[in-house]
Amino acid sequence: MSVLTAIKLYINKMIDNCGKGMKVFLLGKDTLPLVSITYAQSDLLKKEVYLFERIDNSARESMKHMRCIVFLRPTPENIQHLCAELKNPRYGNYHIFFSNIIAKPDILKLANADEHECVKEIQEFYADYIPLLDHVYNLNIKKISSAVSTSWDRSCLKRSADSLISVLLALRKYPVMRFSAKSELARNLVNSTYDIMKEHSHLFEFRRSDTPLLLVLDRRDDPITPLLNQWTYQAMVHELLGIENNRVDLSEVPGISKDMREVIMSPEQDSFFKDSLYSDFGEIGIKIKDLVDKFQKQQHSTAAIESITDMKKFVDNYPQFKKFSGTVSKHVAIVGELSRIVQDYNLLEVSETEQQMTTQASHSEVQQKISSLLRNPKVREMEIIRLVLLYCICYEGQSGHNPRQFIEAMRNRGISEAKCKLATSIMNYGGKAVRGGQLFGEETKIAMTKKYFKGLQGVENIYTQHKPYMIDILQQLQLGRLKETDFPWHGGSPQRIGEIIVFVVGGITYEEIKSVHEWNISNPGNKVVLGSTCVHNCRSFLEAVSSH
Structure with missing residues (x-):
């Protein structure tokens, strides 16, 4: 699949x-x-x-x-x-x-x-879709509704439904469907897709070996994941530099050479990148060193040209040598820039606080840390906005929840009023009253304490302990515990689900892509193909949120 x-x-x-x-x-x-x-x-x-x-x-x-x-x-x-x-x-x-x-x-x-x-x-x-990896595709649609409406833009709805039909026909799947009950966007997409399937039923008359599921989710159900800093290679590149159709713009990188101002980051065309997609930042440093060492050895060996045979061998291998040289230069430049950004903007400390909020750690302790980071001149505007918006979502409804103090601190830092209003926009976009499902489960003190300790046990990297809500949904689905009130059926409810096609209205993240990759390795009987209208980093996500 x-x-x-x-x-x-x-x-x-x-x-x-x-x-x-x-x-x-x-x-x-x-x-x-x-x-x-x-x-x-x-x-x-x-x-x-x-x-x-x-x-x-x-x-x-x-x-x-x-x-x-x-x-x-x-x-x-x-x-x-x-x-x-x-x-x-x-x-x-x-x-x-x-x-x-x-x-x-x-x-x-x-x-x-x-x-x-x-x-x-x-x-x-x-x-009729843009494939990114074997299990991932998107449509490059960043905005799916107007600024004054939470309903679909009609052309975007048609484009998304057409794409789903294309994926189903390409994979030869005739699915049953479930969707996020609170999402008008998800409901409308499922209805439109079903109508097209019914109109062109003759195209779906292929042999059905299993009963796949099409699960349509809404980005609003998990507004946390796109706000987090990322610490695996592909996700970091998109978060801090941006990936658009496998291209990365390095033109703003200090001291970058002309031939490196835009580079291709394609897993299909770059074996090092393919092998390193999900490596964490520490592992990437080691891999880059190994890559440079390998290049230096190869460069030394090609320099020893002492005969016509040596020369011919070098010429025959030159395209591969040149490609290898370009690969080394590209990844050294990218990892060097990622390292500079992490150090200059104090991202490690920021990210640790972000992760603590996702496990709903001590409210007072988190408030103190956010206040300290907002006063730190090294912490840039983007990280300040992330922290405040995460606080708004993660501690909504808890005693002492007071985002106003942080919004005022944003103003004192000279952050524009439009960006300060994102604290209100994020609640309109994905607050409790809007989102479906249970992002934090049963929000009792006992449940939150259990969740916090669960997050700490066996975690090798405190910066990557967060797991997207999507994975919780897949686990509940696999166990037969996904509530029909939260995710109703459309077109039947089979006893056993095989492969799953997940489509997220409003964008996915590379953290979710990585998590689905890990899910597929662990669950070969319920493999997932993940699609969405776009792939967000925090910047593009905030642009979507700002219209609400």
């Missing part, structure tokens, strides 16, 4: 169907990042794909000697562009693949536009 493998198989089939010869990929704004994330350009060159073009680029040259692979979402805009293309074809022939279900009237439009009879085939290949 790999969303990444499904995309690769589709792309391979597109290329194979096109036959031998020079090829151009004609893509849309949605399918271009999909292809670039899935395949390195060098790998596609080996398959005779020499050119990548956007369908909306009207300045493209005519190249009749090239075969054209068209890969688009079946949107009205793309259909219009493609009709114009077929009326005035720039390439020898066209193999057209849509990433989702295409309406019959649109096929008729294309047939009428194909006056030169250059279309060889039209197929639906269900790849």
